[in-house]
Structure formats: C-alpha cells, structure tokens
Amino acid sequence: MPVKLKGKQWFSIISPKLFGEQEVAKTIANSPDGLVGRTINLSAVELTDDINKYFLTLKLKITSVNGDKASTQFSGSEILQDYLSRMVLRRIRRLDAVQDLTTSDNVKIRVKSLVIVSKKTKSSVALKIKEFVEQAMKKHVESITLDEFLQSMLSNEIKSKVMREGRVIYPIRNFEIRKTEILSNKAS
Numbered sequence: 001m002p003v004k005l006k007g008k009q010w011f012s013i014i015s016p017k018l019f020g021e022q023e024v025a026k027t028i029a030n031s032p033d034g035l036v037g038r039t040i041n042l043s044a045v046e047l048t049d050d051i052n053k054y055f056l057t058l059k060l061k062i063t064s065v066n067g068d069k070a071s072t073q074f075s076g077s078e079i080l081q082d083y084l085s086r087m088v089l090r091r092i093r094r095l096d097a098v099q100d101l102t103t104s105d106n107v108k109i110r111v112k113s114l115v116i117v118s119k120k121t122k123s124s125v126a127l128k129i130k131e132f133v134e135q136a137m138k139k140h141v142e143s144i145t146l147d148e149f150l151q152s153m154l155s156n157e158i159k160s161k162v163m164r165e166g167r168v169i170y171p172i173r174n175f176e177i178r179k180t181e182i183l184s185n186k187a188s
Helices: 044-048 081-087 123-142 146-154 157-166
Strands: 009-014 023-029 039-043 056-066 069-079 093-102 107-117 172-185
Touching: 009 056, 023 039, 039 044, 044 056, 069 146, 081 107, 081 172, 093 123, 107 123, 107 146, 123 146, 123 157, 146 157, 146 172, 157 172
Parallel strands: 009 069
Antiparallel strands: 009 023, 039 056, 056 069, 069 172, 093 107, 107 172
C-alpha cells in the first residue's frame, strides 16, 4: 500500500559551500519550518568523491529553507566503528584526547583524537604523546577557520603533521580525528 503524501512536499538538501553547494539528498516534510534543525549523516565519499575517506561520516544540519531547497552547514563528523576496531588491536596502546577548541572564525568545536602507538609504552611516554597531540591540535585548530580545518582533516594534512612531529617522542602507529562536534557557531 503506497504511503500517503497528502499535504507534504519534497525538498532538496543542499551541501555547504565547502562541498560545492550541490544536492546531496531529498526529504519530505509538512512544512519548511519542520526541516530546520534536522541533521543528516552522509559518507565523506559522497561529498568529496575521495574513496579513501570511506570510513568517515559527516553530519550536516539544515539551517534554512528557500523554496524547495534546504541549505545545510557542517555539524560534526565521526569515523565508523569497524574502522576504529581494525586500528585498535591486541598489545596496542590507545590514547584518546578530547578538547573543546575555538577556530579563528569563532566556531567552538569539540575534537576527539585517537593515537595508536605500536608497542606497550610507559605511562610517562604515553602522557607526553597525549600532551603533544593536545598542544598540536590546539595550535592548529585555533589558527584556522572551520572550513580550513575541515579541508586539512579531509586531506590528511593534520594526520601526517601529528604523526611526523610525534615520532620524535615515540613511534606513532596511527592517528585519527575520530569525532568532531560543533558546540556553538558564532559566525552564523
């Protein structure tokens, strides 16, 4: 039996400017006001056409509706659980860092980082690595805008920088930004 669509309308969901302002999905709603505030999860592959980012999910939040087009803004990201499980193996030390940072365009963002070291390390060395990652992320994020942060995250610029500079302390097997969340967006 077909779904009744009486009084409902189809809307195109448009990606943010950073991702080319293209239609990424369609949704149905009673009114445009019912769409504002909804979030959708999309694979980074759909938005960037980079197959190497298959493990990353981006969250977009609908901010406004103009006609039948719903505009969105970036609201967060997260790596898939199975990708995370493949990184964290036996006899591997996992170091997590959670930070609330503010970008140069005044967007408050929570960044959750994950560092994997190749051997069992002493607690003092693990603490130095975690402190290094926190300082590196703070310095990087607070010196750039949100769009520049997303570009550097998607291009692995942050990942390679942290792994390259962190090897001075101890060999880092892997580094990922496992989750980001926009806490407040003063720019909009």
